[in-house]
Amino acid sequence: MQKDAGIEQYLKIGSAVTIQPLDKYLGRKRYRSQIRGWERKQHIVLDIPSVVDRRLPLHVDKPCAIRFISRGNAIGFRSIVLKEGTARSPFVFVMWPEEFEVVRVRRHERVPVQIPCTLTKWDEQDLSAELRDISAGGCAVWCAQRLSLGEPLKLSCGLPDGGAIEKAPVEVRSVHERGGSFSAGCEFVPCDTATSSTVQLFVTAMLEQFRQEAPIDPSGPAQ
Numbered sequence: 381m382q383k384d385a386g387i388e389q390y391l392k393i394g395s396a397v398t399i400q401p402l403d404k405y406l407g408r409k410r411y412r413s414q415i416r417g418w419e420r421k422q423h424i425v426l427d428i429p430s431v432v433d434r435r436l437p438l439h440v441d442k443p444c445a446i447r448f449i450s451r452g453n454a455i456g457f458r459s460i461v462l463k464e465g466t467a468r469s470p471f472v473f474v475m476w477p478e479e480f481e482v483v484r485v486r487r488h489e490r491v492p493v494q495i496p497c498t499l500t501k502w503d504e505q506d507l508s509a510e511l512r513d514i515s516a517g518g519c520a521v522w523c524a525q526r527l528s529l530g531e532p533l534k535l536s537c538g539l540p541d542g543g544a545i546e547k548a549p550v551e552v553r554s555v556h557e558r559g560g561s562f563s564a565g566c567e568f569v570p571c572d573t574a575t576s577s578t579v580q581l582f583v584t585a586m587l588e589q590f591r592q593e594a595p596i597d598p599s600g601p602a603q
Contacts, residue, residue, distance in 0.1 A: 387457075387480050390450035391418055396574040397448035398581065399429060399472075400542060401438060402458070409542040410447070412574045416471055423473045428465040438472050440464055446474065449577040454483045454584040483584050490515040491586040497537035499523065500547060511537055516580045518567040519550065527552045527564045535566070541585060543578045 398410040411429035418424040424446070428438065438444070438461050447456045457480035463473035495511040499521065509523040519535070527533070534547040554565035568579065 387455070387477060388418075388420060390448075390453065390455050390482075391415060391424070392450065393417060395448055395450065396572075396577045397426060397446055398543065398578065399426060399438075399474075400445040400447070402443040402445060410578075412578075413472075415448070418476070421476050423462055423476055424459075425471050425473055428470045428472050438464060444474060446477075447577075447581050449485065449580050452485055454485055454581050456481045456483075456581075483588055485516055485580050485584050486587060488515055488517055489583070489587055490520075491583050493540075495537050495539070497521065497535060497545075499527075500534040500536065502532055511535075512563070514579065514583060516568075516583050518553070518565065520563060520565050523562050523564060524560075526557070526562050527555055529553070529555060532569070533566065539578070539582050541582050543582055545575060545578060548575045548579070 393415055395415045397413050397415055399413050400410045413426045413429045416425040416427060426446075440461055440463065442461050443458060444461060445456065445458050447454065449455070457477035459474040459477055461472060462475055465471045490513040492513050493511055497509050497511045499507040499509050501507065507523055507525055509521045512520045512522055514520075521535075529552055531552045533550050533552065535545055535550050536547050538544050549569040549571050550566040551569055552564050553567050556563045568576075570576075
């Protein structure tokens, strides 16, 4: 855990972040936002996340977890909502963290998973599949339908940490037939920063969890 003095080196206006309300009624879901500014030792300003064409309710004095990728590192900290946004000022102010966590993103280390997912082909046909492992650079999927080498696809799935991958572009790099189904190794094609951050944050958190005897707190670093 690092003290707040160094967090400014990781902050950048316009950077994609996820904000997770630490509220048992809202579950563990993470929502996409962006950094809009900050005042050192006081607050960080974020866009209010939108959920199905409405703004996410973030209430003053309620705790939240902020995560983002910066300079090849996963950054995470707990905070408190200081100020709610309005229709005329759609921003949320969160408390400047007293400490934060920094974990180096390892691009090629894979995390084993079993997550239902959807693969969308170039003609918009959706295929049901299962995500079997994932890294910051790619993933492996099982599918009943044969996929072709070099085939462009879009991957969508929910993640156990509350994040979501939404039509992330991938390209098939290897295909193997096993018991009537097909295993495909896919590489992530450069995509939007928010999707890239979602994947990297999930992989990094899972790798850290595997390296510890006890599971990490999914809500992020303690205050």
